[in-house]
Amino acid sequence: MHPLFNAAINNDAHTVSVLIESGSEPLMKNDNGDTPAHVAARLGHVDVIRAMPIYALSGTNEYRQRPLHVAAENGQAAVCRALISMGLVSDGLDESGRTPLQLAQAGGHLEAVHVLVGRPAPAADWRAVFEAAQDARPAAPGVGSRERGGPDL
Template sequence: MIDLSKNTDFLNTQNDQRQTPLHLAVITNQADVCQRLLVSGCDPTLVDDSGDTPLHIACRHGNLLCFSVLTQNCQTEHLHTVMAACNYHGQNCLHLASVQGFLSLVENMVDLGADINSKEQRNGRSALHLAVDQQNLSLVKLLLKKGADPNLLTSGGHTPFHLTYGRDGDDIRKELYSLTHPDLRELPDSEEDDSEAEDDESDEEVRVENA
């Protein structure tokens, strides 16, 4: 059927959830079918009723085989378009992989040209913010190594370091402290005066240095 429908609109037929055969091949983890569909002309940029392309789905589920097939068989302009596209929840492929903690997918996407500092549309969190939210130290280290901006602000004015406040464990806090600009270490809604903030800053420096 795929071979008979090569380069026809039939390959891009969408069901009642707006899923194409390529979406379904990824959902069912059939990398070989993904390959055949792409070679035959299936459009990898089409979205389902959640705004997800097949690559979004592969990233959400950590499907490395389908991810590899999709990225290797997409034309460059299609790949960059798909990686940058946000679904209807405001997340792109890098955000989805970061939330789930799939380090290999994150690293591969950044190497392929995904914007490591891209922000979610709803609240402006970057992949680094999401890694801190998930308390994923390995992902935090990977993103920083790959060039993630530790001073990037969410829509509410929070850096990744701010998201370490009130969390158990200091490893991520220590990782981000020295990389965060001193002016961006205090929470934006802090009611402390300057002297109290300076005292807290000094105490924080001592704690980090002595840890």
């Protein structure tokens, strides 16, 4: 196995940087058709992702998946967040016509879904979420409104 893949697997961002600066090709593929960025995305190695040149983060594997697809499919929300913050789009299609969002949804990866749609993940305290939603609902006409002559509930 090439040292660049070993560094990606071991979350060794420094070695990834040194190897790429020394001429290692970040778009090389392993026997599974993945680049080192795909491997890092699958494993949740954000530091390795950040050490990669942008063009390496747009490479596709044999399923036409980019690292963002792989991160979403594996529930790696932090990697999804890093890739999006680096300017990578989240609407590309793989060979089956699926977006990273669809892959995250299919896998039940709620935090990754929220990252991909640009919303914060839900709070752990569901009662607080429910109460906030109740407070945000507009009152029905005539209910709780003295100007309309309705009862003050």
